[in-house]
Amino acid sequence: MKMEQRSIEFIPESERHGNVRNLFPLWFSANSHMTTVVTGALAIKLGLSLWEAVITIILGNAIGGIIMALQSAQGPKLGIPQMIQSRAQFGIIGAIFPLILVIMIYVGFFSVGTVFGAEALSGVFHLSYPVSVVIVNVLAVILVIYGYDFIHRFERYISILFFLLFIYLTFRLLQHPIPVHIQDHTFSWGSFLLVLSIMASWQLTYGPYAADYSRYLPTNTPKRSTFLYTYLGSVFGASWLMIIGALATIIAPKQSAEMVSYLAGVSGPGLTTITYVITVLGVLAINTLSLYGGFMSVVTTVSAFSKWNFNSKSRILFILILPIIGTFLSIWGQGNFLNNFFNFLLLLLYFMIPWSAINIVDFYLVRKGKYNVHAVFNPNGEYGRVNWISITVYFFAVLVQFPFMNTGLYVGVIAKYLNGADIAWIVGLIAASVLYYFPMKRKVAQIEKSRSPIQDATLEQS
Numbered sequence: 252m253k254m255e256q257r258s259i260e261f262i263p264e265s266e267r268h269g270n271v272r273n274l275f276p277l278w279f280s281a282n283s284h285m286t287t288v289v290t291g292a293l294a295i296k297l298g299l300s301l302w303e304a305v306i307t308i309i310l311g312n313a314i315g316g317i318i319m320a321l322q323s324a325q326g327p328k329l330g331i332p333q334m335i336q337s338r339a340q341f342g343i344i345g346a347i348f349p350l351i352l353v354i355m356i357y358v359g360f361f362s363v364g365t366v367f368g369a370e371a372l373s374g375v376f377h378l379s380y381p382v383s384v385v386i387v388n389v390l391a392v393i394l395v396i397y398g399y400d401f402i403h404r405f406e407r408y409i410s411i412l413f414f415l416l417f418i419y420l421t422f423r424l425l426q427h428p429i430p431v432h433i434q435d436h437t438f439s440w441g442s443f444l445l446v447l448s449i450m451a452s453w454q455l456t457y458g459p460y461a462a463d464y465s466r467y468l469p470t471n472t473p474k475r476s477t478f479l480y481t482y483l484g485s486v487f488g489a490s491w492l493m494i495i496g497a498l499a500t501i502i503a504p505k506q507s508a509e510m511v512s513y514l515a516g517v518s519g520p521g522l523t524t525i526t527y528v529i530t531v532l533g534v535l536a537i538n539t540l541s542l543y544g545g546f547m548s549v550v551t552t553v554s555a556f557s558k559w560n561f562n563s564k565s566r567i568l569f570i571l572i573l574p575i576i577g578t579f580l581s582i583w584g585q586g587n588f589l590n591n592f593f594n595f596l597l598l599l600l601y602f603m604i605p606w607s608a609i610n611i612v613d614f615y616l617v618r619k620g621k622y623n624v625h626a627v628f629n630p631n632g633e634y635g636r637v638n639w640i641s642i643t644v645y646f647f648a649v650l651v652q653f654p655f656m657n658t659g660l661y662v663g664v665i666a667k668y669l670n671g672a673d674i675a676w677i678v679g680l681i682a683a684s685v686l687y688y689f690p691m692k693r694k695v696a697q698i699e700k701s702r703s704p705i706q707d708a709t710l711e712q713s
Contacts, residue, residue: 255398258550261624262330267469271476274323274412277464278484281457281540283413283491284533285367286360288452289510291493295500296363298442301429304497307443310487311450312493314683318607319454319461320482326465327472328620331627333462333545336625338634340613341645343638343683345554348645349606350552353459356599357545358573360456361391361538363595368534369581370511375527376615384581387531391538395546395570399467402539409532416518416529421495433598441671443673445657448673452600453489455676458607460544499589518665545573555630601656605648607684609641617691633698640690648683651670652676695710 257266294304322333329336334353337346369383378386394402465477499507499514509515511530518526546569553569614620626632653677654663667675 252394254566255400256505256563258566258569259332259547259554261337261628262467264470267327267330267467269400269403269468271327271465271468271472271480273407273478274465274480275484277403277406278457278481279407279488280410280533280536282415282485282488282537283410283417284364284492284537285371285511285514285530285578286364286537287453287489287492288496288499288514290449292498292500292507292510293449294446294493294497295504297446298434298439299446299497300622301497301501303438303443305494307446307489308450308493308497311447311491312454314447315451315454316482316486316489318611319457319485320478321611322458322607323461323465323481324474324477325620327468327470327477328474329622329624330466330470331462331624332544332551333460333610334548335551335627336462336542336622337610338551338640339595339618339622340609341641342637343627343630343632345639345642347552347555348642349459350548352602353477354552354573356456356459356603357548358539358577358580359595359599361388361541361545361573361577364534364538364541365577365581367539368531371515371527371530371534374512374515375524375531381582384578386537387534388578388581391535391542392570392574394535394539395542396567398419398543399464402543403464405539406536406551409529409536412529413533413536415614416526417491417495419522420517420526421491421498423519424495424498424502429501429652430697434584439670441657441669444669444672444674446677448600450489450493451676452603453486453493455607456599457485457604458603458610460540463544463547464540471488480591542570542573542577546570549573554628564590593654598658598660600676601652601679604650604652604704605645605683606650606677608680609645609687610686612688616688617695640694641687644686647686648679651682652679696703 291304291308294308295301296573299307325333325336334346334350340346341349348652365384365387368387369380372378372383373380374385376383394405465472465481468477495514496507496510499510499517503513506516512526515523515526515530549569549572623633626634630636652675653661654665656663657666657671657672657675657680658675662671663675666675
């Protein structure tokens with residue numbers, strides 16, 4: 252298979268290919284790793300019963316998945332990566348603000364996933380932890396160097412292994428007695444809303460690269476199909492593995508603190524090694540997506556300031572930037588992982604919600620899918636260098652969430668009043684959507700009035 256030649260460029264119709272159904276195994280695989288399982292364990296650690304955890308996990312993923320899948324559906328229409336499309340909302344230079352955030356997200360999730368992959372690899376081959384980290388990350392780099400088609404094929408094949416393993420692990424866990432040790436458990440809205448926000452954030456963090464893996468599909472691919480296969484693959488995969496994490500934490504609170512080794516033990520003596528190996532493959536599944544999206548985000552950022560002569564050598568150079576940083580973080584940040592990860596995940600939510608709201612409102616309500624794709628590469632084009640409406644709305648929507656936040660680092664005044672309930676993401680979503688829609692609707696209407704019929708026809712074709 253040939254190495255992918257394109258990065259952030261528009262994909263012409265002559266190069267469009269693939270089947271929309273392949274989005275289901277890709278997004279199922281993207282959730283088939285230990286980080287997902289550990290996130291499900293948080294539901295129990297934060298005070299929910301098993302059935303409350305199951306309901307909250309499914310509901311949170313179902314809500315967050317809507318926004319993420321709507322972003323994936325933009326790919327075939329626009330034919331460009333998700334974050335470069337943000338230039339249409341924020342401007343060529345203005346888009347750097349969310350880009351910096353997104354690059355941090357990619358590095359964070361890449362590092363977090365590597366921790367579990369290295370633990371699994373060490374469990375199989377008894378290698379030192381640093382050596383295991385390097386091996387896991389080198390494998391991810393190789394996949395990303397070959398690019399889009401190779402990633403899709405890899406995710407499609409290993410999704411079968413994931414499906415079989417998690418059916419088996421679910422069966423094995425259900426054979427254990429489920430302790431009823433919280434007879435006096437009472438429902439808490441604070442815990443419910445806090446866990447709901449974590450589960451929704453899980454899906455929302457995929458938004459910045461959702462369209463990256465659908466942008467090669469033919470332009471006439473129905474938005475509904477792209478949405479559906481993305482949504483079902485991601486929500487089903489995440490919900491299932493998070494429920495496994497919650498179930499494991501209820502059954503064995505102490506042993507499951509080391510989730511990789513615990514589930515390997517649950518699989519039984521004959522399948523322990525296989526479980527470890529598939530765990531490493533799960534890390535590769537998500538780390539490859541994070542690294543691929545991160546590579547294009549770095550290229551998008553650099554291209555805003557200079558016209559880089561992009562070729563195979565520079566592609567590899569850009570790809571290597573993030574895994575080098577991620578490898579260092581994985582080795583340095585091994586201790587106190589669960590608590591740090593919890594705070595990290597919540598922090599991502601507050602900053603991603605306004606960006607997602609602006610992106611969705613702009614595409615579906617303001618411009619209704621009509622973009623001048625070529626203008627996102629031109630600082631002097633119609634999208635300009637900075638859209639101050641987007642920048643102002645974005646930062647205001649981030650700030651307005653603070654009183655409603657509940658994290659290990661900061662608890663807002665209103666969150667305390669609500670007994671720990673975290674509704675900051677709902678506030679941020681509404682604030683960004685409403686404040687962006689009305690002024691941008693007027694601005695876009697003025698731009699459309701000034702266009703000639705020929706320009707309108709060109710816009711439709713692009």
